[in-house]
Amino acid sequence: MSCPTGHYSQMPGLRLRPVRELGVCVVFAPAEARLFRLNAQSWLALELCRGGTTAAALRKAWREVVTSDDAEERLRVALDLLLANRLLHHEPAPAEAPMTAAS
Amino acid sequence: MTAPPRNPVLERPLKVTLSFTSSCNLRCRHCYADCTAAASAAELPAAEWCGILDRLEADGVIGLYIEGGEPLHRADFLDVLRHAAGRFHVQLRTNGTLVTPALAAALKAECGIATLLVDIMGPDAATHDAATGVAGSFDLAIAGIRAALAAGIDTQMLTIMTRWNAARLQDWVALAAGLGVATVGILRPYPLGRLRQRWAEASLSLEEMHAALEALRLPPGMRLMQSWHPNNGNCCWQTAAIDAFGNSIGCAYLREYVNFGNLREVGFLDTWAHPLHRQLRSGAVTESCGDCAATQGSHGGCRSTAFAFHGRWDAPDPFDRATNHGVDLRVLPDRPL
Numbered sequence: 001m002s003c004p005t006g007h008y009s010q011m012p013g014l015r016l017r018p019v020r021e022l023g024v025c026v027v028f029a030p031a032e033a034r035l036f037r038l039n040a041q042s043w044l045a046l047e048l049c050r051g052g053t054t055a056a057a058l059r060k061a062w063r064e065v066v067t068s069d070d071a072e073e074r075l076r077v078a079l080d081l082l083l084a085n086r087l088l089h090h091e092p093a094p095a096e097a098p099m100t101a102a103s
Numbered sequence: 104m105t106a107p108p109r110n111p112v113l114e115r116p117l118k119v120t121l122s123f124t125s126s127c128n129l130r131c132r133h134c135y136a137d138c139t140a141a142a143s144a145a146e147l148p149a150a151e152w153c154g155i156l157d158r159l160e161a162d163g164v165i166g167l168y169i170e171g172g173e174p175l176h177r178a179d180f181l182d183v184l185r186h187a188a189g190r191f192h193v194q195l196r197t198n199g200t201l202v203t204p205a206l207a208a209a210l211k212a213e214c215g216i217a218t219l220l221v222d223i224m225g226p227d228a229a230t231h232d233a234a235t236g237v238a239g240s241f242d243l244a245i246a247g248i249r250a251a252l253a254a255g256i257d258t259q260m261l262t263i264m265t266r267w268n269a270a271r272l273q274d275w276v277a278l279a280a281g282l283g284v285a286t287v288g289i290l291r292p293y294p295l296g297r298l299r300q301r302w303a304e305a306s307l308s309l310e311e312m313h314a315a316l317e318a319l320r321l322p323p324g325m326r327l328m329q330s331w332h333p334n335n336g337n338c339c340w341q342t343a344a345i346d347a348f349g350n351s352i353g354c355a356y357l358r359e360y361v362n363f364g365n366l367r368e369v370g371f372l373d374t375w376a377h378p379l380h381r382q383l384r385s386g387a388v389t390e391s392c393g394d395c396a397a398t399q400g401s402h403g404g405c406r407s408t409a410f411a412f413h414g415r416w417d418a419p420d421p422f423d424r425a426t427n428h429g430v431d432l433r434v435l436p437d438r439p440l
Contacts, residue, residue, distance in 0.1 A: 013189060015165060015190065017117065017163055017165040019113070021112055022113075026117060028190075028191065028192050030215055033192065033215055033216065033217040034217065
């Protein structure tokens with residue numbers, strides 16, 4: 001299992017609509033013209049990335065809320081989901097940035 | 104059947120239907136809004152709609168389902184759509200006849216709409232134009248679908264099942280497939296507006312409706328939306344609607360039955376808290392279909408059709424085979440509204 005690294009931020013223009021009575025958050029992504037219904041953990045991960053955060057800060061904040069033994073795995077799953085749906089932007093740390101032909 | 108539990112509770116609505124205008128360039132014999140060719144002066148102008156959008160956003164609304172009449176028939180409609188762009192997930196229902204390639208490009212690029220839903224009442228010009236009352240409307244609507252698809256808009260085809268088109272639904276599906284439409288919706292008829300006046304002529308029995316649905320063969324990859332058993336949800340729990348005059352009416356299919364207040368005079372959330380609106384959302388019904396509750400997460404089926412046939416808000420929905428109890432859907436009770 002790989003740990004989150006680099007920098008995470010919400011994609012620009014997202015509109016988050018918490019639905020606390022149902023324990024979910026509905027997100028409108030204008031670039032995709034789509035609505036997403038996030039469970040509590042994906043919602044938390046997205047909220048923690050509001051304004052941008054380093055992976056280290058994100059993991060620390062996450063562990064303050066999610067205390068189960070599999071907290072790291074849950075964070076990875078949430079981040080994967082958010083990245084796959086283009087709700088989150090990930091900037092790799094310099095050392096892990098993909099090599100280009102010119103470099 | 105099960106003892107009906109209650110629906111999920113939303114403190115504030117997520118989605119709102121905007122019945123933007125009661126005007127239209129067509130003269131459909133099934134029109135629920137009893138549309139006129141010219142918009143009434145009493146309809147909300149674009150500036151007022153934009154003000155309402157601002158309030159809806161502040162109140163937590165994130166999705167809009169916009170219909171008419173024909174929204175694109177009003178020249179100021181794009182001003183409202185542009186105002187909503189980037190703030191709301193927008194689904195636009197249209198007769199398609201006014202969707203040119205240039206307009207489709209604007210709907211995509213400037214307005215950012217998510218979905219265009221186009222009403223096509225039959226698989227050919229003869230069937231469709233007989234329904235709309237306007238020769239040439241089929242060709243224009245099909246051109247509109249092609250333009251929207253070419254612009255990259257998620258475009259879906261809708262029809263209302265009636266005696267006029269039920270035998271042609273397979274051809275209608277083939278038409279959609281040929282156009283490249285991946286999602287189609289077959290909607291139940293509602294005894295509203297002009298269709299109410301021709302109900303005996305138009306409506307099928309519930310058995311005939313199910314037979315028409317069950318005979319359909321969908322091409323691979325096509326998705327069919329239909330709200331008969333076992334998909335008969337009670338949408339009320341998450342539904343709000345505003346008509347062309349600013350009235351908060353709960354649902355577009357309740358347009359002839361309820362008015363929770365006019366937004367020129369009262370706040371939207373005040374109408375959301377109206378006792379009848381709360382009752383309709385609650386799922387407080389005398390009988391519910393367990394199969395439909397399991398698939399839809401709500402209870403009791405449509406309140407509009409239940410009220411139309413039984414005159415009670417907590418009545419069973421006769422469009423659900425589990426709660427029909429012998430109601431003949433071809434015979435509309437003669438009940439004053």
